[in-house]
Amino acid sequence: MSDNRKELRYARSGSDNDRMEALPQAVRQTSVTATETSCIAATPQPPYYAVIFTSIRRNDNSNKSDYSITADRMMELASRADGFLGVESVRDESKLGITVSYWRDLESIRVWKHNSEHLVAQEKGQREWYSAYTTRICKVERDYSHLF
């Protein structure tokens, strides 16, 4: 993903989306710097789709760097996939993680799920990295944002 595309995706407007629904997408996404919003995805107006991936890492840390490298690679690959709109990801010290990726439609989610490198990562996740996970495919019907 180019720097420019990244900036467009992660910057957000400073106003409540409820009051901005008539504004063009470019205005919604470029009116603030990315400083405070680099971790909040700048998604388009709904409807669009979200994949909520909630996972618990195993206690075994032997493959920590392998995990990190793969996680970074998956982020890079996903960000180049057709229909990708953005991602938000957090993991805390207790090993619980939530990653939400945003997509244009169900077809782009389906294609990403079956990407060959992603399939290998999913298999390693099941075998090595996670003790439990849940994936939920959702249609985002409404959103609103605040920047202060």
Add this chain to the structure above:
Amino acid sequence: MSDNRKELRYARSGSDNDRMEALPQAVRQTSVTATETSCIAATPQPPYYAVIFTSIRRNDNSNKSDYSITADRMMELASRADGFLGVESVRDESKLGITVSYWRDLESIRVWKHNSEHLVAQEKGQREWYSAYTTRICKVERDYSHLF
């Protein structure tokens, strides 16, 4: 929320939901202990709703305990609200947080959003605690889980 209800909500089956769609809800939710799954919500079969709340805390830590007390109180209140199905929440050291709460329908989300104590907390969140946040209301159309 009673201990028994909490256990039902947070325990999950050990198999892929794709293969369990014909099983009754009680079987889906009680076939494992909550040890590994206490942070992953045991939601019913789709469709149901998710509220994805992604937020960035301010750098100012002066009201940290007030924030924690309010966050705990909101969790307690939400868990007793009609239509509440579960919650998953993570915040990392960089101050990014993702909280996903699950609900039976849009009406239960609407009622919770307008709960009087919750309205006060939302107002304090805007004024004191967050530098940015986005809330997304989603319909969960499909989910699948793994426990290893």
